[in-house]
Amino acid sequence: MITAGKRRRTRNPRGEGERLRAELLDVAARHLAESGDVEQLSLRGIAAEVGVAAPSIYNHFPNKSALLKAVVDREFEAFDEYVRARAARGKDPFDRLRRGGLGYLAFAGERPGAYTILFGTRRNESMPPLDVQWHEVDDPGLAAFGTLVSLIQDCLDTSPVGRQHDAFLIAVEGWTLLHGLADLKATLPSFPWPSSKRLVDAWAERFQDSLRTT
């Protein structure tokens, strides 16, 4: 349901028609982030909120699926970029891993609807499939997982016993923890959750301990 009425809007100057495309994506992304539900988006609603007639959308997207795909792809890129940027602030591999994990949870916490669209279970046929082997990734969603694997690999590389561990397996464990917390928090916001920092630190510390030479 879209409550906003029509906005007054001056048409784009000649040659700047592409600006409507960006406006449509912005509004669609905002609605997705609020509702967390791809099904609830309607072209008419988006058009009304942008302040344009519904058929104008077809100047920029062949159909609804194409618009949906475009906005989801953009969201995936934003997510991966956000996590990378947070991780990059760390001063050593373990710190980067911790910060990456916290970044993951921060994105999910600040934009639960957006997170849900990316990693929530509800996906439909107009969305990228995500059901590929992780190493054959060309799905932008799994790029974020690739980021996690390489953060962990960097940690392993600091230790002489690092080669005894499998970065992939540890990444799966970490991802499961992050996703479980992120998703449950979005579902049950008023549950008395422990702090993200506490959980991530505990996990990272245990991981670091396991790499000390015995």
Add this chain to the structure above:
Amino acid sequence: MITAGKRRRTRNPRGEGERLRAELLDVAARHLAESGDVEQLSLRGIAAEVGVAAPSIYNHFPNKSALLKAVVDREFEAFDEYVRARAARGKDPFDRLRRGGLGYLAFAGERPGAYTILFGTRRNESMPPLDVQWHEVDDPGLAAFGTLVSLIQDCLDTSPVGRQHDAFLIAVEGWTLLHGLADLKATLPSFPWPSSKRLVDAWAERFQDSLRTT
């Protein structure tokens, strides 16, 4: 989308009208379990599959929300019962905890659509809210969490240092792990996931170790 055509169906005998109610719930539950999406259910579709005219539904439910709520409630009960039954097979508290966790994942694995409806992020206003303090639970979904808390409390009670631990906190950690794995598996079925048993055993073992007197 419902593909099945109308089924031939003989009307229920006098006094047995309630049987249609059960049939409707069964078909609705099956569709929910397949699609994992509450929004995709249509009364007309359910009616057609049962072999009845759409308005007949209104003899048993005041509207769509009521039918939805009934089927979701029933699913929650089935889930909690399933986990309890699995846990009960264990021969000591730790074994019951392990089996309960594996039961949780087994339910989610065998009926991913059903699991998604119960704990996936997509909930809408026609569903029970779930956003309550866990200890004020009257939501059937959180009953399952209560089961987990008490399984853990039983473990704590076996140890002299048990009182130093918080069953609630440990339950949150366990739940996060279980949900993360269950939900990601449903989203990415072809990802090379490690076995549930391995993950649950590792977690339970670590928990048990932390209760040994040092």
Add this chain to the structure above:
DNA sequence: TGTACATCAGTGAACGCGCGTTCACTGATGTAC
């Protein structure tokens, strides 16, 4: 034993709604001559 009647399980047609999409169009603006 027969019949009128209430009850029950369910029906068919219709309603208004919002949706994605198509179609022929409009009116401003830059450009070619």
Add this chain to the structure above:
DNA sequence: TGTACATCAGTGAACGCGCGTTCACTGATGTAC
């Protein structure tokens, strides 16, 4: 400097569809007299 024209950014009306829901109904069946 003026004008015809192509292009561009959009529009308004209409389409067919499936939906939840309402309404007046039908026809079988048990029950009261």
